[in-house]
Amino acid sequence: MPPIISRGFKGRRRDDAPPDRVPPGQYVTNDFPVLSAGPTPHTPLDQWDFAIVGEVDELHRWTWEELRALPSESVTVDIHCVTKWSKLDTAWEGVSIDTLLDGIETSAEYAVAFCDGGYTTNLPLEDLTGGKAWVSFGYGGEPLEPEHGGPARLLVPHLYFWKSAKWVRGLRLTTADEPGFWEQNGYHLYGDPWREQRYWGD
Amino acid sequence: MDALMLDGNAVAGLLQEVFTVEMTTAIGTCGGCGATDAVGAVHVYRGAGFVLRCPHCDTALMKVVAAEGRVWMDCSGLRTLEVSV
Ligand SMILES: [Zn+2]
Numbered sequence: 001m002p003p004i005i006s007r008g009f010k011g012r013r014r015d016d017a018p019p020d021r022v023p024p025g026q027y028v029t030n031d032f033p034v035l036s037a038g039p040t041p042h043t044p045l046d047q048w049d050f051a052i053v054g055e056v057d058e059l060h061r062w063t064w065e066e067l068r069a070l071p072s073e074s075v076t077v078d079i080h081c082v083t084k085w086s087k088l089d090t091a092w093e094g095v096s097i098d099t100l101l102d103g104i105e106t107s108a109e110y111a112v113a114f115c116d117g118g119y120t121t122n123l124p125l126e127d128l129t130g131g132k133a134w135v136s137f138g139y140g141g142e143p144l145e146p147e148h149g150g151p152a153r154l155l156v157p158h159l160y161f162w163k164s165a166k167w168v169r170g171l172r173l174t175t176a177d178e179p180g181f182w183e184q185n186g187y188h189l190y191g192d193p194w195r196e197q198r199y200w201g202d
Numbered sequence: 203m204d205a206l207m208l209d210g211n212a213v214a215g216l217l218q219e220v221f222t223v224e225m226t227t228a229i230g231t232c233g234g235c236g237a238t239d240a241v242g243a244v245h246v247y248r249g250a251g252f253v254l255r256c257p258h259c260d261t262a263l264m265k266v267v268a269a270e271g272r273v274w275m276d277c278s279g280l281r282t283l284e285v286s287v
Contacts, residue, residue: 037249039204039260082250118262147206162250182250186267186274199269 017088021078023193026086033085034147037181041116041146041167048151050135051170052100055108062100064151067135070095075134077157079164080193092155093138097128097171100135108173112180113154116167121180122189123156123163125173132158135168160191160198210242213252213266217241220273223287230254231282234261 017028045064052060062070074093080086112122127133136155137144144150149166156163162182183189188197196202210226217225226242237258244263245255251267256279265276277283 034206035249036204036206036247037253038247038255038262039207039245117260160250181265182267185251185265185276186269186272187250199267199272200274 021088022086023080024196026080026084026193029085029087031085032087032090032148033081033083035081035083036147036166037119038117043116043151043167045151049169050100050152052104052173053170054111054172054174055106056173057105060100060104067095067152068137070099072138073134074138075155077155079157079161082160082162082187082191082193082198086193090157091140092134092136094134094136094152094155096131097133097135098131100171101129106173108175110174110177111171112174112178113163113165113168114170114172115165116169119165119167119181121154121163121165122174122178122183123159124177124190127156127159128171132156158192160188160193162187163191204245204247206247208246208248210240210244210246210254212246212248213254214242216252216266216268216273220275221285223285225285227286229284230263230280231284232256232259232261232263233279233281235259236281 048064050062050067072093072095076089076091078088079090109125111125112120114120134155135152137152154165154168186199188202191197214226228241229238231238235258245257247253251265253262254264255262261279263279267274
């Protein structure tokens, strides 16, 4: 029988990887491993929307076409999965959360991203703003594949990748930090890869 | 069937380590739809941790996260777990 408690992704630190780009305990991979907490949803685009709800003056909602009509950005970032793989120079296209929150009044300091399939993850609002987070629908110049979270996923590359929720459908703005799907069961509330905030107590 | 799906055998060793008995033959009752299935027959997904899902309604029966020296188990989707001891 293989080792029971998984030590996570087995790879090697890429020799030419600048050390300031690979957080402690991470290994660089050129693959794009697929991790998923449930079956891949296939929501038709004409039934898809993105909503900002919770501590807001009113419901804010974009259809797929409305979202795609917003100004989008191309970003190249490094991503870090808590299962110990990192992938450098990943190229995404998406709409900045700043663009979505523009003009929205809120007293919230946190958000819970919610998704098709029921997944959730919590983040401080300040980690979603200031050019640090996107609703991403393109990867490597192509539409984001369903197994990687398409039609759209959250992209928050400065935190462990479980925060970059696949199949995202909206943000619920909250006054308290409410633990999400994994944060309720052992994973760190914040998840900074540079401080190795993998689990409770890290 | 989802290409990423595993079955309960994927977590058999981990559950046995925690419960100290063979767990694939334990019977779980889904808190969502009430169906009963052997742990070995439920659907398992591997994200940041393992998620055991009801093969009938996809309710998350258990979330299992294993770190160095600690295991967390959320069984809130499971109404009952019948274990032979
Ligand atoms: Zn069920």
